[in-house]
Amino acid sequence: SQQGEEDPQALSIQEGENATMNCSYKTSINNLQWYRQNSGRGLVHLILIRSNEREKHSGRLRVTLDTSKKSSSLLITASRAADTASYFCATDLPLGRYKLIFGTGTRLQVFP
């Protein structure tokens, strides 16, 4: 079974709109991370939220974490065409120093 699943699988919006992506996971975690992947490129870390945190901000990014529902959301405000990419959530596991498990990803397309 998959640890992380993003919803929606694909999202298309206009520049200036907000984009919200959701991630659900199955087991308890120490932290949850969000990564971005431009087409054909490596993954770039965006933000890390720990299990005892509920919300975190970084620039135009806002991440929430609800451990009771085992879910997280990534909000990108005032989106730009350059935000077009795939976004993945990733979770460690209890005692998960050695492994980060990625979700299925959301493909975001931002039209100018």
Add this chain to the structure above:
Amino acid sequence: EPEVTQTPSHQVTQMGQEVILRCVPISNHLYFYWYRQILGQKVEFLVSFYNNEISEKSEIFDDQFSVERPDGSNFTLKIRSTKLEDSAMYFCASSDTGAGNEKLFFGSGTQLSVL
């Protein structure tokens, strides 16, 4: 910002051949990882490496796969006898204190095509 470097960027091989994918992690990092991504699909964990030994491996990482840190800077993934289904983008990653504490730094990947 420091980078993880992977070579080659593209590798084409015949089924049954051995391939070695190379990575230079960030110099002061202690934890090393290989992931793979089949086109358009999820990023799959293969193996983690710490203190000169495998820490964890997935069911994908069978006897055909091996990893090595031959010197103080390189981290390699070897596939002994490639199969068609090994075709994927392979990503190396490293971190200082491990995935449970901080982010991973990823390389740009090696696109492996098995014909």
